[in-house]
Amino acid sequence: MAVLTTFEQAEPPVPVVDMAVDEEAAARTVREACETTGFFYVTNHGIPEDLITKQFAKAKEFFDLPIQEKQKSKVNKYYHGWTPMNDEKLSVLGDQKVADTKEGMYIAREVAEGSEENKLPLHGPNNWPAESSVPGFRKAMEAYHKACIGCTMRINRLIALALDLPATYFDKDFVKLMALLRPLHYACVASSPDEGIFGAGAHTDYGMLTILATDNNPGLQVLMDGKWVSIPPKQGHLIINLGDMLHRWSNGRFQSGLHRVVTLPGQERYSTAFFAEPSFKTVIAPLPTCVSEENPAKWPPTTSGEYLMSKYNATHSTYKSRQEGAVQATPSAPSEISVTA
């Protein structure tokens, strides 16, 4: 594989989708982005700025707690809760020596113990910190989580139109969506690609789409034509990227771009990812406009839940140890990640 170098550029390399304009026009930009990198910015996304600011403030308060306190919220059997620094080694390129220099907190749609949905793997209560240790944490996170679901549903319409499907196509598949909010805290450790140290190693996201809010520190890079290109923070904008599940669902038409986080010297970094996936039982087989006799299915069908579990299994050390014997994760189908650098 060619050496991957960092490339500095004047302009953000991915398009901006204005969600206030006509949906057909927005969908055209979405299509172009999805067929190339799978990354775009959105503006006029409908999520109030103060919800974004508040969740960042509460995330910081949580991550500032002593480790013993955070440990009380350590991921539970549903994989909701805190994951410590160096829990994941995300790189799929074999270039990572030290596990990701980040910690995170998985927050899902709250599912009550004993409910019907609770019978499914990954569906259960969150592991909130005590209200007294971070007052208002739950309220701020739930408000932002809810707003992100609304934004997902609007972006889904654009994705459907971009795939020549009716705008409402995905609605039925997201009635019981899996929706994980994940505030992240990158340690004050400068990444060093040459030494295999990364905030987050090179990876693709797993599901349908990710909504990413970041602080003002750059760090996110996407691989474009063999070069790592920065996707910098942009005031009033959120970053959207597609995951592997949509890549597979669209029979390879839409891309889930390989990306990583390279942190700069002397600074911590906070970002919050929101991962949206179809309901657990949704069958992921090629969408009707993405398969034909000339373009047969590239992968066998799977389900959203099976697919997601196979991905966690492959990357999270704590997931593997928690699930040993508990969840039968289906191994991933043939790898969809190909790096042609």
Ligand code: OGA
């Ligand atoms: C992720 C991710 C990027 C960032 O959590 O999957 O790619 O900037 N995050 O934190």
Ligand code: NI
């Ligand atoms: Ni990612």
